[in-house]
Amino acid sequence: MLDHVTELLHLIARWIHLIAGIMWIGNSMLFNWIDRNLEKPKDPKPGNIGNIWMVHSGGFYEMEKKFLEPSQLPKTLHWFKWQNGITWLSGISLLILIYYLGASQMMIDPEVSAISSQTAVLLSVASFVGAWILYNAIWRSPIGKASTLATLLSLGVVIGTAAVYFTFLSGRAAYIHVGVLIGTLMTGNVWFVILPSQRELIAATKEGREQDPAIGYQAKQRSVHNNYFTFPLLFIMISGHFPSTFSHPKNWLILAILGGGSAAIRYFMNVRFTEPRWLWPAFGTFGITAGVVLIMLSDRDFLSSSAKRTTPVAFTEVAEIMHNRCTPCHSTTPTDATYKIAPNGIxxxxxxxxxxxxxxxxxxxxxxxxxxxxxxxxxxVEERETLRAWIDQGAKGPAADAPAAQGSAVEGH
Ligand code: HEC
Structure with a gap:
């Protein structure tokens, strides 16, 4: 019963997360695109920043970006903040439902580190808060004006936090944590920097004064960061479906390449109208990214320390291993504490x-x-190697075992 409730909550949270996320990133990309494509009219009206004409769903749209006089401030102003707020809240709900509540299975990998579930959850919460405080402090401090240094330091915060994840958490949890980290920084940017700047813009317009340029400048910086964060974040969101990324022994490198490469592609999309000279470097980045990933994904046979087994493997050996290691979950009658029905019907x-x-x-x-x-x-490791040898030798059933070995086959268990 509880299993079904959790699954239902999980489904609802994921569905909401997807819808809100599409609306948030969709809005943000549309506005970024509009900003880059604004045109100055020939005889601009006072306050005009630029215009754009679009055609969509049975009509023409003319949009003007402008500064307003105090008297021009409309009664209804549409904000775009809950798309982000709900994406983050539903994402955190998923993190709690899937990872925190299932920490011993989803966050811990004894081959990575032997921390307890509680430690893993504490580490997770502390990392998001700590990374936001550091990142925000960098951009609010005088360093924030020297963009290159601040960018390098911020990358340092993200990479350092990711290194903690890869040191202590399972590959899959480490991936999703980098995603939640990026999503949290983006959400912090929206609520603590960009929205206050919009409030200040409205207040300044009402009072008929110039907006404090420092506030507007900071909001612009953070919005640029969010723009670059989107592509890596979207990759991480779907990475859970691709074990060859997060389970690879160099999973951190794959994430770094895909994260860096996709941010570079985002850059190319940002500048392609104004600076075509970036076209080829961007294609280059994409090529390198794709190439390296292909190499890494093809290098999938990464049995580690154990010696290769070359002697024939009897099916009884395999049955024994599967019985001890797999049927606690994958059986008509599972004995595992969590999985009461065979996962994926296997x-x-x-x-x-x-x-x-x-x-x-x-x-x-x-x-x-x-x-x-x-x-x-x-x-x-030896058992894994036995399974490998059995499969490479043709994965033969009990009929192929030497007569002496038969009889003790899997029926005996
Ligand atoms: C603690 C429970 C548990 C044990 C033990 C376990 N599994 Fe799984 N298995 C799962 C769960 C949960 C899933 C579904 C999630 C996923 O695909 O990662 C799964 C999925 C799978 C799949 C993917 C099926 C598909 O639809 O593609 C295979 C294959 C598999 N397990 C094989 C094994 C083998 C082989 C063993 C023993 C060496 C094993 N499992 C032991 C829980 C378990």
């Missing part, structure tokens, strides 16, 4: 099921090593 109760699933077993238990989940059943 079961390894009969020889037939095991033989049929051999390619998937290789993928998850040998290549990616993300099964058993969080290695709760403590599978050894």
């Amino acid at each position: 079961m390894f109760d009969t020889p037939d099921q095991i033989v049929r699933m051999a390619p998937k077993i290789k993928e998850r238990a040998v290549t990616l090593k993300n099964m058993p989940l969080a290695n709760v059943t403590q599978m050894t």
